Amino acid sequence: MAIVGSGPAGLSAAINCIARNRSVTVLGRKIETSMLYKAELVNNHLGMPNMTGKEILTSFLEHSKRMNVEIKEGRVSQILPSGQGFMLSFENEIIEARSVILSIGISKPGEITGESKYLGKGLSYCATCDGMLYKNKNVVVYSEIEEGTFELDFLSNICKSVTYISHEPPNINRENVTIINGKPSEILGDEFVSGIRVEGDVIPCDGLFFVKKSVPINTLINGLHIEDNAIIVSRLMETNIAGIFACGDCTGYPYQLSNAIGEGLVAAQQCDRFLFNNVKLD
């Protein structure tokens, strides 16, 4: 099996492939590139309370090492069907696999000035994770998609004020909510976020939440069914291509740790069955 992506979903798939005695290679990137790496506090993944994203990712890598998961660092540029399964272009190599699990996450393009700098320093992508840090404080939500409405609802119940910036004004009318039709150009601050610039104005705030569109998944594989930028999967994590499974953020909302780990396990078990049914080694 080849697993493309070494985030939580990919590593959960990997340890479960090994638990099923399968040979597996994970093709991924350094953990520092994970969005989770910069999370200030994660408290909604059962059994691992009150941890930073970095601590969680480190524990995942340690568990994977104990289980002898092999991780190769680099980028997969294309996946092609071959007689026995699939060929993956990986850096300067071709890697062959009987089956592939995609756990490639989502990419966040169209970076706003300051976004990398302030992520984890007042900027968050997850109100469920970080919202409580801003209880009774003033926050700004910038949303490119409808999901932002739910974050606004949630945050306006716990924060002193919420300024909601979007090109799609939500149907929420509360005293502590201000709605701005626009797009931010720059995050302001020193060590920590202090405000955001929108069309010339500056809005001061204690914290920022971004709810952003993901980009179309790169056309890694010809013919893979994708809708709303998410790979379409069954409840058993099967894609429309036999032998290719997907799990984690690349299968769509919600973009959450517990979900990624659960989907990784299911993808691995289903991939194990696929190999049992389709590859005769005896």
Place this chain on the structure above:
Amino acid sequence: MAIVGSGPAGLSAAINCIARNRSVTVLGRKIETSMLYKAELVNNHLGMPNMTGKEILTSFLEHSKRMNVEIKEGRVSQILPSGQGFMLSFENEIIEARSVILSIGISKPGEITGESKYLGKGLSYCATCDGMLYKNKNVVVYSEIEEGTFELDFLSNICKSVTYISHEPPNINRENVTIINGKPSEILGDEFVSGIRVEGDVIPCDGLFFVKKSVPINTLINGLHIEDNAIIVSRLMETNIAGIFACGDCTGYPYQLSNAIGEGLVAAQQCDRFLFNNVKLD
């Protein structure tokens, strides 16, 4: 929100309801009644390597306590629709909730003599979890369903011998596999499993794996769609009844920890959205 069931799926749902600032009550049973409680070793839940079922459940309860999850011990006997949501008959009380998350697990009826006694002492329900403990040893698999074939395939690759007892003989022909058409009547042993009785014969073994049918989910709720003893859910854990969600083992195969936790999170988030869209408190 009311959550019925206090296993991993239910507790994951509970902490995520609280992370979304919702009021929630968990109606469940003591952790000692969980099948996971007796697991000897769990190594395939990412981030929590090499733990017993009891250790894992204890850490889940601690996390839930930190998040102020309220757990009431007892049994829900019926759920009825009411004007504002649902009414749950719980012991001698009626509990009202706007929405319900079912995480009721599966029950394992038709106990074979010795089953409770030897669970975790040579008897396991999960080859993925415990198979490696019996590497190069002699094991018996008793299966009531087709899933048993996958466990046989897996175990016959790592164990010295596998005796497979079932009324549905599998299509596997290997030197170290013996197939018996039948049903066991008794587990034999002293402190630890030493064998199993099948139609008068005794088969000695080092370990036992049971792959059993679950029973029809009790008709807790009128009209709930169920197939193959699992509650039918969408990828977002919605059942066919608006306001009722389900997660964990009661939604079907695979019966695994990571999966239960992931589904619990998704059910909680979707339930949060349901309340946002359908219950106007402002």
